[in-house]
Amino acid sequence: MTVSITDVAEATGVSASTVSRALRGRPGVSEEMRARIVAAAAELGYTASRSASSLASGRTCTIGVVVPYVGRWFFGTVLDAAEKVFSAAGYDVLLYNLGSPEARKRFFTKLPIRKRVDAVLSLLIPDPEEATALRSLDVPLATTVGGARPGFTVVGIDDRGGAESAVRHLVNLGHRRVGMISGASEPLHWTTPLDRRRGYLDVLADAGIEPDPALETDGAYTVEGGERAMSELLALRHPPTAVFAQSDEMAMGALRALRRHRLRVPDDVSVVGFDDHELSEVIGLTTVAQPVAAQGREAARLLLAQLDDPDAGPADPVEMPIRFILRETTAPPHSRRQR
Amino acid sequence: MTVSITDVAEATGVSASTVSRALRGRPGVSEEMRARIVAAAAELGYTASRSASSLASGRTCTIGVVVPYVGRWFFGTVLDAAEKVFSAAGYDVLLYNLGSPEARKRFFTKLPIRKRVDAVLSLLIPDPEEATALRSLDVPLATTVGGARPGFTVVGIDDRGGAESAVRHLVNLGHRRVGMISGASEPLHWTTPLDRRRGYLDVLADAGIEPDPALETDGAYTVEGGERAMSELLALRHPPTAVFAQSDEMAMGALRALRRHRLRVPDDVSVVGFDDHELSEVIGLTTVAQPVAAQGREAARLLLAQLDDPDAGPADPVEMPIRFILRETTAPPHSRRQR
DNA sequence: CTGTTAGCGCATTCAC
DNA sequence: GTGAATGCGCTAACAG
Numbered sequence: 001m002t003v004s005i006t007d008v009a010e011a012t013g014v015s016a017s018t019v020s021r022a023l024r025g026r027p028g029v030s031e032e033m034r035a036r037i038v039a040a041a042a043e044l045g046y047t048a049s050r051s052a053s054s055l056a057s058g059r060t061c062t063i064g065v066v067v068p069y070v071g072r073w074f075f076g077t078v079l080d081a082a083e084k085v086f087s088a089a090g091y092d093v094l095l096y097n098l099g100s101p102e103a104r105k106r107f108f109t110k111l112p113i114r115k116r117v118d119a120v121l122s123l124l125i126p127d128p129e130e131a132t133a134l135r136s137l138d139v140p141l142a143t144t145v146g147g148a149r150p151g152f153t154v155v156g157i158d159d160r161g162g163a164e165s166a167v168r169h170l171v172n173l174g175h176r177r178v179g180m181i182s183g184a185s186e187p188l189h190w191t192t193p194l195d196r197r198r199g200y201l202d203v204l205a206d207a208g209i210e211p212d213p214a215l216e217t218d219g220a221y222t223v224e225g226g227e228r229a230m231s232e233l234l235a236l237r238h239p240p241t242a243v244f245a246q247s248d249e250m251a252m253g254a255l256r257a258l259r260r261h262r263l264r265v266p267d268d269v270s271v272v273g274f275d276d277h278e279l280s281e282v283i284g285l286t287t288v289a290q291p292v293a294a295q296g297r298e299a300a301r302l303l304l305a306q307l308d309d310p311d312a313g314p315a316d317p318v319e320m321p322i323r324f325i326l327r328e329t330t331a332p333p334h335s336r337r338q339r
Numbered sequence: 340m341t342v343s344i345t346d347v348a349e350a351t352g353v354s355a356s357t358v359s360r361a362l363r364g365r366p367g368v369s370e371e372m373r374a375r376i377v378a379a380a381a382e383l384g385y386t387a388s389r390s391a392s393s394l395a396s397g398r399t400c401t402i403g404v405v406v407p408y409v410g411r412w413f414f415g416t417v418l419d420a421a422e423k424v425f426s427a428a429g430y431d432v433l434l435y436n437l438g439s440p441e442a443r444k445r446f447f448t449k450l451p452i453r454k455r456v457d458a459v460l461s462l463l464i465p466d467p468e469e470a471t472a473l474r475s476l477d478v479p480l481a482t483t484v485g486g487a488r489p490g491f492t493v494v495g496i497d498d499r500g501g502a503e504s505a506v507r508h509l510v511n512l513g514h515r516r517v518g519m520i521s522g523a524s525e526p527l528h529w530t531t532p533l534d535r536r537r538g539y540l541d542v543l544a545d546a547g548i549e550p551d552p553a554l555e556t557d558g559a560y561t562v563e564g565g566e567r568a569m570s571e572l573l574a575l576r577h578p579p580t581a582v583f584a585q586s587d588e589m590a591m592g593a594l595r596a597l598r599r600h601r602l603r604v605p606d607d608v609s610v611v612g613f614d615d616h617e618l619s620e621v622i623g624l625t626t627v628a629q630p631v632a633a634q635g636r637e638a639a640r641l642l643l644a645q646l647d648d649p650d651a652g653p654a655d656p657v658e659m660p661i662r663f664i665l666r667e668t669t670a671p672p673h674s675r676r677q678r
Numbered sequence: 679c680t681g682t683t684a685g686c687g688c689a690t691t692c693a694c
Numbered sequence: 695g696t697g698a699a700t701g702c703g704c705t706a707a708c709a710g
Contacts, residue, residue: 002454004703015681020705028679045475047453051399052703055390055686065434070409071419071632080410083436092451095404095434097422112431114386115341115687136384223617252621259623278562279618282595293410343687354697359689367695391687394702454703 003044011040023048050092062092063303064117066107068124069099072221073249073277074292075123078144081296082121089304091118098124108133119303125149125190140306141314144295145190153306153314155299157322159192162288163199163244165324166272169286170242171207173332175270178204179240181229181250183221196246196274215240219250226253234261241333242270248277248287255283255329266331276325284328291320342383350379362387389431401431402642403456405446407463408438411560412588412616413631414462417483420635421460428643430457437463447472458642464488464529479645480653483634484529492645492653494638496661498531501627502538502583504663505611508625509581510546512671514609517543518579520568520589522560535585535613554579558589565592573600580672581609587616587626594622594668605670615664623667630659 008023009016014033022029022037029037040046054060063086067075083093094117098104107113108130113120119140126134126149134141135151142153170178180200184193197216204211214236217229226245230253233239245251251273255265263269273280276289302315347362348355353372361368361376368376379385393399402425406414422432433456437443446452447469452459458479465473465488473480474490481492509517519539523532536555543550553575556568565584569592572578584590590612594604602608612619615628641654 006703016704017682017706018680021680024705030679033679047450049394049454049703050451051390051394051454052686053705055388055394055688056703056705058686058705060390062433069419070422071412071415073410073412073415076410076412076415079434080408080436080438083409083434084438084442087436087442087445092455093434093436094401095418095422095432097419097426097432099419099423103423103426106426111386115388115390116431223621252618256621279591282562282591283622284598345687355688356690356698357696360696363689365689369695372695388687391702392689394704395687395689397689397702 003046005046005048007044008037008041008046011044012037020048060116060118061090062094062117063300064094064096064113064120066096066098066120066122066124068097070095070097074247074275077278077292078123078296078299081293082300085297085300085304091304111137113137119307121299121303122152140303142299142303142306144299145192148317151314153299153302153317155295155302155318155320157290157295157320159195160199160202162274162290162322162324163196163246164203165322166274166288167200167203167244168206169324169326169330170244170270170272171203171209173242173270173330175240175242175333176209177212177215177238177240177242178209179215179217179233179243181217181219181226181233181243181245181254183225183246183250184218193246200244219245219247219253221247221250223249223253223256226250227257228253230254230257231261234258234263240269242330243272245271245273248273248275248280248285251285251287251329252277252279252283255285265329270330270333272330281327286327286330287325288322289325290322295320342385344385344387347376347380347383347385350383351376399455399457400429401433401456402639403433403435403452403459405435405437405459405461405463407436409434409436413586413614416617416631417462417635417638420632421639424636424639424643430643450476452476458646460638460642461491464531479642481638481642481645483638484531487656490653492638492641492656494634494641494657494659496629496634496659498534499538499541501613501629501661501663502535502585503542504661505613505627506539506542506583507545508663508665508669509583509609509611510542510548512581512609512669514579514581514672515548516551516554516577516579516581517548518554518556518572518582520556520558520565520572520582520584520593522564522585522589523557532585539583558584558586558592560586560589562588562592562595565589566596567592569593569596570600573597573602579608581669582611584610584612587612587614587619587624590624590626590668591616591618591622594624604668609669609672611669620666625666625669626664627661628664629661634659 005016005019009019019037022034086093122143131149144155182193217232219225219229251271254271273285273287276287280287306312344355344358348358358376361373425432461482470488483494521532556571558564558568590610593610612624612626615626619626645651
């Protein structure tokens, strides 16, 4: 049978309230008594029922984390870092993995998270209705991707500036036909693809290059998508000499497509990614690095701070540093002929 | 203010019990009444408090998932698949990410999961004491890695056979000095590294090759570890001509080390991995593929089945198929000279 | 410092 | 088919 607080109380010869106070470290218990109670609890293998204690106290000691795809490197890494902060602070993590539109819809209409969590960290940007639903939870909210949302603490990066540095690098090398592999078609409503696209267009405009819609393809933020997108670009009458992929995973897909087409990187085509995936260095991919784990940690930290100070609103937006990393997948156009 | 079951009852003019029955689809409520109640609940935005309902019913509708590193591809992928099965069945997922020995110890001593979940899926193999702790939870248990554990439903692969196929491939190519990069030093107590090592030794024995302890290095199952391990192997007086890495991530680290040492793959050194990481195809890594997501799905499915049939014990061990995939990182030794 | 008294919000007996 | 009691295990006021 499961051991409850009264068992510990009886074993120690005190009341349940004293046991409760003692075990939670609340004041008003003599150290001697506390020690006895702790010992008895340990011996009996007692653990407080979270259901009962949250029903009584109103606090769940649980944080909800909403993720589009746990399996993807970026989200897995953010989650890993955030979970460590939460669990170190004594919170449990309730995970919601909303990859499919159905799962996502089910979640936001039924909102199974209501009354279950003390705060929510969303790794996907909710659309306006979803944001409203989350706000109706009436708990602190934070997010690590994309633009500001009222009521949310947001920890992010300068996506536009990052994209600019990547594309400017290509333009400076002399490329005039610069393709882009983005993830615009995803049903995620995050601002990341849009911001990165804006950076891309900014640099082209600066350089006096007329943007060509045919050079923008959709890679759905996956390796396979990136491969497909690159193939489309190569099928063009005038294929690009350089490609900016909005994520390293899509860039890796692009590299695969190029290899299949027997094109050399960077001699025939240059490729730049974004994120600095843990395997990008292995591959030698030029990219824009962002501090992924740090974003998860920071968002978690801010959420906990909000939890400690109940009448604090969301924290000010935090922008984490990014940096361009030159590796081996970029070179001047047709550098092959210059040898 | 938060809306409770009595609010819905008052709004409909019935008792709380009827609301409870109606909303959970239990018999004993007229369809007409049920419709009215459902409508009222929707309008008020009512969601049952999980704390209260699990306190009253004893069921939590929550599954605990224990993972060593959510950020790693293998575990993220398993988790992703399992979560989808659980949430589709109406269960929430409580995530415990136990990468560090401290987190792990904290978890198993305090067992915060007690009374919080209806079942546990462990993606790490608990050592005997930890297994005992989990069994004391008295809920169905499953795992997707490594060897059988009494009381656990296990879904896995033939690690030994997989390692054999990888190493045999190298031996058949003519390699006699075959190194191995493993993860034996990890404090994970899983049987995977041991089983894969056994496969490695079996093949060497079959081929009449004396195993050389110096050829076995530790890569800690990470890219960086693999790189370090490969460097150690290259520093040997007689470096190996081929390397079997127990995971693709370590193999990728090895590839990086080789590149830094200006050695060519597979001309100078052959490399085989294990897992078929999503980026292995991009890199052209020869490896042993295992159905990662399928293992998560299957384990989740079996756990739910056990939940449906309370007096069913753990399911019989399931062994998922693996297959050797020949790509571009392996060749006969010194093939360079044969050109 | 400690014990007593009330709920927290729901599910589950029983009556009717 | 529905309502009234009862209790799940704990926390939080309040006494003492």
